Amino acid sequence: MSSTPLQHVGHQSGRSALRESVVALIALLLVITTTLITFIMPLGMEEQAMLAINQMARESPLFDYIMHVLSYQNLISGVGLVAGLWALWFMPSLMPRRAELLTCSVAAFCSAALSRIMQQLTPPHPRPLQDEALNMTPPAGVDAQTLHDFSSFPSDHGAVYIGLAWVIWRMHRKLGMAAIAFAVLLCFTRIYLGFHFITDIIGGGALAILTVQIALLTPFQRIGGWFAGFSQTAPHWFYPLAFIACYGIATLVEELRQLASGLLRFIL
């Protein structure tokens, strides 16, 4: 099998390129809209929705426990979605699109990094749990002071989950629908637990979709094709590194971040 940069991008007709651009534009509009809502004009409708969801809190310890577990255990959240990527990678019919899969998956992860950067650069925005105006009841087992981040907008978990689900859906409708449903469930847990507002999740998800669409541009696809070539020529290097990378994506590099912030405390 040749390892030249895959030609699928050239298969895209003018009409398909238009559709991808439209998706990107809608995503960009959603990012802008949610940013405005978050920092300039909060919606009363959102507050009502958050409080309605909050009605369920503390009603059933089992439900609260399951929601909590889905929000932080990686094996049943991020790992599941990344496993979906592996299913697509090894699908015989999708082998010509491996470069696209690789590039878009990396893009989905990068959108989480972008979300973190946005969180640091935008004015502090308290999470629902800490929002005094909202006065949420924390579900069982949730400490109102757990999260030390500056800003709840946009949601980096929302970005990765929705981004990966979008990548899967682009390549395979059926698996994609399961992935999207799962991603929505995971995002709901974070809303239910008071870590994020609904607009935080939508903003993060839209940012991820936008990043994935941008990754469809030829320069990025060429880089992806180059890396994908290694999976054929040097699989005993590619796959161990891919496993480490996938562990990082599935865990949103939590451990690396912990390590880095711990080391920074020593240096500073």
Added chain:
Amino acid sequence: MSSRATTATNASSDADRASLHSSLAADAPSWPRIVVALIAFVILAPLALSGTTVEYAFMSFINQPAQQNALLDYFMNAFSYQKLITGVPLVAAICAIWCMPSMIARRGDILICTIAAFVTSLVSRVMQIFIPANPRPLQDEVLGMTPPFNISPEFHDLTSFPSDHAAVFIGLGYVVWRFCRPLGVLAIVFAVLVSFSRVYMGFHFATDVIAGGILSVVVIELALLTPFRRIGAWLTGFSRTHPQWFYPVAFMACYAIATLMEEPRELLSGLAAMI
């Protein structure tokens, strides 16, 4: 058109079947190693459980740098709980040998041996139930250890022997070594160093780590008995016929092994606490 994946890492179907047959004949447990390991374990266990002077002297020696260098304590702590810098590279090494073109015929054995490395941690847990309670170094008043900086140990049990982390880490290193010596030497050295970070942190005595390692050698060699090898071969068959099912499941299993199934264990104990 065959539905099988035809990547460069897969030979044609006839060659696969032929090499499977030859590989089924080409590997077997190393009985000398098993016997030596069992003897070593039987000698070590009572010594470890009774707390010898040599052991305490060694622990006091290792404990000397504690609380003197915050950076050292920080790294030791990180190696004792982070999976990204412990289990993950070892599982990645297993992925590497799985993908080595020369190892394709031996994939079944690699698979069953890797499962065995994880099973050793279960064996170790079961042993901990039946072995009399023995405190970890940090809990041992006779030893009087200085805890390293920022240590907040959460010990839910009073059983230091044997170390299930060491069992899995050294086990994975041993599996890599068994199939690829150069990479395996690196893997074993890494596994031993990582296991000793847990000794430094006071979670285990050195003998706990050695015992865990010896146990994993025994279990992994036993995994090469023909019935188990057949299971390995059967599972590996799926990697050829249904890679789009095999590899996602394998990824989840690799994550579970690299993390010693901490998350499912937490989940189960949390659910048990509610019932």
